[in-house]
Amino acid sequence: MLNRVILIGRLTRDPELRYTPAGVAVTQFTLAVDRPFTSGGSKEREADFINIVTWRQLAETCANYLRKGRLTAVEGRIQVRNYDNNEGKRVYVTEIIADNVRFLESSGGNREEGGSSNVNAGGGYSGGGSSNRGGGSREQQDPFIDDGKPIDISDDDLPF
Amino acid sequence: MLNRVILIGRLTRDPELRYTPAGVAVTQFTLAVDRPFTSGGSKEREADFINIVTWRQLAETCANYLRKGRLTAVEGRIQVRNYDNNEGKRVYVTEIIADNVRFLESSGGNREEGGSSNVNAGGGYSGGGSSNRGGGSREQQDPFIDDGKPIDISDDDLPF
Amino acid sequence: MLNRVILIGRLTRDPELRYTPAGVAVTQFTLAVDRPFTSGGSKEREADFINIVTWRQLAETCANYLRKGRLTAVEGRIQVRNYDNNEGKRVYVTEIIADNVRFLESSGGNREEGGSSNVNAGGGYSGGGSSNRGGGSREQQDPFIDDGKPIDISDDDLPF
Amino acid sequence: MLNRVILIGRLTRDPELRYTPAGVAVTQFTLAVDRPFTSGGSKEREADFINIVTWRQLAETCANYLRKGRLTAVEGRIQVRNYDNNEGKRVYVTEIIADNVRFLESSGGNREEGGSSNVNAGGGYSGGGSSNRGGGSREQQDPFIDDGKPIDISDDDLPF
DNA sequence: TTTT
DNA sequence: TTTT
Numbered sequence: 001m002l003n004r005v006i007l008i009g010r011l012t013r014d015p016e017l018r019y020t021p022a023g024v025a026v027t028q029f030t031l032a033v034d035r036p037f038t039s040g041g042s043k044e045r046e047a048d049f050i051n052i053v054t055w056r057q058l059a060e061t062c063a064n065y066l067r068k069g070r071l072t073a074v075e076g077r078i079q080v081r082n083y084d085n086n087e088g089k090r091v092y093v094t095e096i097i098a099d100n101v102r103f104l105e106s107s108g109g110n111r112e113e114g115g116s117s118n119v120n121a122g123g124g125y126s127g128g129g130s131s132n133r134g135g136g137s138r139e140q141q142d143p144f145i146d147d148g149k150p151i152d153i154s155d156d157d158l159p160f
Numbered sequence: 161m162l163n164r165v166i167l168i169g170r171l172t173r174d175p176e177l178r179y180t181p182a183g184v185a186v187t188q189f190t191l192a193v194d195r196p197f198t199s200g201g202s203k204e205r206e207a208d209f210i211n212i213v214t215w216r217q218l219a220e221t222c223a224n225y226l227r228k229g230r231l232t233a234v235e236g237r238i239q240v241r242n243y244d245n246n247e248g249k250r251v252y253v254t255e256i257i258a259d260n261v262r263f264l265e266s267s268g269g270n271r272e273e274g275g276s277s278n279v280n281a282g283g284g285y286s287g288g289g290s291s292n293r294g295g296g297s298r299e300q301q302d303p304f305i306d307d308g309k310p311i312d313i314s315d316d317d318l319p320f
Numbered sequence: 321m322l323n324r325v326i327l328i329g330r331l332t333r334d335p336e337l338r339y340t341p342a343g344v345a346v347t348q349f350t351l352a353v354d355r356p357f358t359s360g361g362s363k364e365r366e367a368d369f370i371n372i373v374t375w376r377q378l379a380e381t382c383a384n385y386l387r388k389g390r391l392t393a394v395e396g397r398i399q400v401r402n403y404d405n406n407e408g409k410r411v412y413v414t415e416i417i418a419d420n421v422r423f424l425e426s427s428g429g430n431r432e433e434g435g436s437s438n439v440n441a442g443g444g445y446s447g448g449g450s451s452n453r454g455g456g457s458r459e460q461q462d463p464f465i466d467d468g469k470p471i472d473i474s475d476d477d478l479p480f
Numbered sequence: 481m482l483n484r485v486i487l488i489g490r491l492t493r494d495p496e497l498r499y500t501p502a503g504v505a506v507t508q509f510t511l512a513v514d515r516p517f518t519s520g521g522s523k524e525r526e527a528d529f530i531n532i533v534t535w536r537q538l539a540e541t542c543a544n545y546l547r548k549g550r551l552t553a554v555e556g557r558i559q560v561r562n563y564d565n566n567e568g569k570r571v572y573v574t575e576i577i578a579d580n581v582r583f584l585e586s587s588g589g590n591r592e593e594g595g596s597s598n599v600n601a602g603g604g605y606s607g608g609g610s611s612n613r614g615g616g617s618r619e620q621q622d623p624f625i626d627d628g629k630p631i632d633i634s635d636d637d638l639p640f
Numbered sequence: 641t642t643t644t
Numbered sequence: 645t646t647t648t
Contacts (some may be wrong), residue, residue, distance in 0.1 A: 001165065001168045001169055001231075001393075001422055002168035002169075002326070002393055002395065002420070002422055003163070003167055003168075003169075003193045003194070003195075003196075003208065003232075004165070004166045004167075004324070004326060004395060005165050005238065005488045006162065006164045006322070006324060007162060007163055007164075007238070007581060008161045008162035008163075008553055008584075009161055009162075009163075009643070010300055010643035010644060011628070011642095011643065012641085012642040012643050013641090013642075013643085014244060028642095031642090031643080032249035032642065032643035032644085033161060033162070033163045034161050034643085034644090035163075035240075036163075041273075045644095047642080047643070048163065048237075048238060048239055048240045048252075049641090049642060049643085050240060061434055062314055068320050068642095068643075069643055069644065070643090071584065071643090071644080073162075073276075073488055074325060075322065077208075078165065078167075078193075078208060078210055078238070079208055080208045080209055080210060083301075088428075088645095094210075094240075100322070100641085102321055102322055102488060104551065104584050113644070120245060124519075161484070161551055161553075161582055162424070162555065162580070162582055164484070164486060166326045166482070166484060166557060168393055168422060168646060169646035169647070171646095171647065172646040172647050173645090173646075183647085190646070190647085191647080192647035193647090194647085194648090205648095207646080207647070209646060209647085211645095228646095229647055229648065230647090230648075231424060231481075231647090232646085233328055233482055234646085235482065235484060238647065249325070250641090257647080260482070260484055262328060262481055264328075264391065264424050311648095321488040321489055321491075321513060321551075322486065322488035322513070322553075323487055323488075323489075323513045323515075323516075323528065324485070324487075325558065326482065326484045326487045327482060327483055327484075327487050327558075328481040328482035328483075329481055329482075329483075353481060353483045353558075355483075356483075367558045368483065368557075368558060368559055369560055370558055370560060371576075377580075393482075397528075397560070398485065398487075398513075398528060398575075399528055399530055400528045400529055400530060414560075414574035415529075446509070446630060448501050467571050471538070
């Protein structure tokens with residue numbers, strides 16, 4: 001009925017931009033959010049690693065300007081998805097669907113690798129996006145696919 | 161660095177009060193939070209089911225006054241725990257550690273089952289709490305134990 | 321850069337629906353939000369009285385369903401307006417521009433006084449609204465006009 | 481009943497540390513928070529200027545590390561004070577009582593002017609604080625005193 | 641699997 | 645496994 005999340009943390013890796021079969025842009029990244037204390041007298045600082053999902057124009061902007069290590073504010077809502085993995089077990093995935101992202105550290109311009117073509121894909125379908133869903137070795141390291149879910153993103157996941 | 165969540169929803173079942181080995185009260189419940197829309201033109205209303213954890217005095221108060229179906233506001237922070245299940249696979253659990261809970265629907269008094277002894281257990285250790293970790297049939301339905309994690313709550317989980 | 325407010329409280333009076341000269345609906349009400357403590361050992365409960373403003377469709381819905389005393393959740397952003405009063409002194413007004421309002425206590429249907437014509441005025445200009453800006457004695461008690469500002473609402477205030 | 485604010489913006493000037501008669505540290509500053517849009521097609525960027533108040537240890541830390549222009553995140557609650565000014569008119573002041581402040585831009589060490597003696601005044605009363613309430617010309621520009629309120633801060637304002 |  |  002009301003569902004609001006605000007986080008400030010740093011990206012654990014570069015954001016990943018993909019496209020749904022219908023050509024909708026979706027970007028995922030993980031935010032490392034330091035905890036306000038260290039439990040059990042531990043010396044090391046602890047953090048929560050929280051998965052963020054952005055859609056459409058915001059997805060393109062995030063993919064273009066965010067990078068690993070950047071301090072970032074995220075506003076959104078908690079969403080809990082579930083699916084049955086390949087052992088027939090139900091798996092729950094909690095993500096933040098962001099509707100507002102603030103870049104707290106200015107970068108130095110555009111994505112150097114990948115060029116600017118992804119950036120301006122807009123709402124329309126960009127054929128280049130579909131190649132992201134191919135079975136390259138890079139896909140094998142994708143934590144969202146590692147979960148055992150055959151297809152990670154579908155248009156049914158569209159939150160708005 | 162900053163981690164804030166505010167939710168309003170309804171409890172999917174009565175809250176569960178337990179005690180850590182050191183006697184610290186911890187209460188868990190799930191909030192059904194209706195989504196602001198229905199995806200894909202679906203007729204049924206959809207909700208996110210979000211696990212809430214409260215500690216110490218707040219845990220006792222929640223166990224005492226909250227019940228299944230009650231409209232409730234929760235303020236807290238997102239925490240992501242992980243553990244290796246009995247197949248050696250790492251499982252991630254996302255929970256809201258609440259520090260403020262508001263009862264938006266007044267009840268009609270105390271817990272009828274269980275009496276008031278749990279309620280006033282305070283910070284001190286109450287032997288009665290440990291029986292909650294026994295292997296009764298009710299425990300088999302506990303989603304937190306269903307995950308395959310041998311012991312659900314330890315004092316290491318204490319967030320403050 | 322980021323500006324988010326979430327409040328739960330009760331309306332101190334019925335909401336007031338007006339229309340800008342261009343016919344845009346705007347509803348104002350005040351939320352009494354109990355403080356989490358009583359300062360100085362005072363016996364009486366204390367509250368903050370916070371002005372809420374809603375626009376367009378949300379304004380119509382609030383005017384239609386909210387009433388004095390209702391428990392209500394408001395999500396929005398803080399806005400600080402200023403103007404020079406009739407003594408030439410600059411006055412600052414802080415309001416919450418709400419973009420999400422949740423009715424936590426169900427009413428029993430529509431506004432009994434005033435009928436449903438205001439409710440469905442939509443985006444178009446409804447002449448009935450302008451009568452709210454007349455100089456009736458009820459207006460004299462309006463804190464928004466008491467401030468000495470001759471005209472309270474203009475289309476320049478439109479936040480989106 | 482629930483009252484939560486999260487802001488990110490920049491300080492409009494250096495923070496001001498004072499002490500109540502009882503020696504409690506209180507720091508005030510103003511955050512300029514850019515609006516997410518420009519109203520009326522105006523070219524200039526607009527911002528809300530929001531008054532922040534911190535108490536005790538947090539007040540000392542803010543006075544020590546925050547400076548004009550710094551990007552800062554503030555978490556707290558809205559408080560509305562009122563008092564009668566010297567014309568007998570009731571004036572309302574809206575402030576954010578912060579309980580969490582994050583410095584999003586690292587400084588280069590301590591306050592250069594004033595040294596570290598203010599910083600570590602702790603809970604005890606520091607005589608130096610009272611001089612802040614004298615009638616120096618710098619005080620004349622203080623918006624909190626400009627309001628016409630004879631004494632700006634009292635121990636009655638202590639929120640916890 | 642994690643960020644500074 | 646889910647609430648009204």
